Amino acid sequence: MRTPIIAGNWKMNKTLAEARTLVSAMRDDLAQLARDGKIEIVLCPPFIAIPQVAELVAGSPIRVGAQNVHWESKGAFTGEIAPAMLNEICDYVIIGHSERRQFFSETDQGVNKKIKAALAHHLKPIVCVGENLAQNEAGQTDALVGAQVRAAFQDISRDDARGIIIAYEPIWAIGTGKAASGAGANAVIGITIRGALADLYGEEIAQAVRVQYGGSVTPKNVAEFFAQPDIDGALVGGASLVAADFVAICQAANPKGR
């Protein structure tokens, strides 16, 4: 049994004051939904808000994550944040989001280095993979996403692989309001992503790793994704910025949590 994990990626949104308002509005409901351990809920605010959000959810089962990390542990890397700085204040880190790949030139090799650095500092990576529209229409999804998974997991041990979370995020679905179909996302996750993991580590690990879907998830469409056998939760962007929407999405993952 894989425990569903729902993560809210706030991207570059919310001032400290707005972050406080948002967390205060959903904290009690989220804590209630996550209290029995049947789902994990992770809030990923911008770096600057992480300590405040961590303080606001302290003592609850709600977890906190970052949206990026550098692979070096310290030094002359102006503007970057090291994994040792993050593991003092949060538990998860999103790595290789398509916006980082697209706008900040992140590569598969960099993603692999970041995953290793995160693991070395006891941060749980949420690793994003996914194809763009042209690749999707050209029938390249399987090859591209499979290659992204293989590159991300290069030289990562079986034990470490087990704890990594993958987010399948077709780029054409992110922030567009045009979500993938549940069946389509399930096929990419079940066949391509778990297939690549099976090649690398065998079937047991392929079935143990949790894989989220991300891309225009809303309270309206979320049930379609959570009904799929290979989808273990969601990485949520826009809808994680609205307390009622994020609570409703988490509620769909743990309908008995109330």
Ligand code: PEP
């Ligand atoms: C994301 O930011 O990872 C994402 C999936 O965004 P949205 O839910 O807004 O499509």
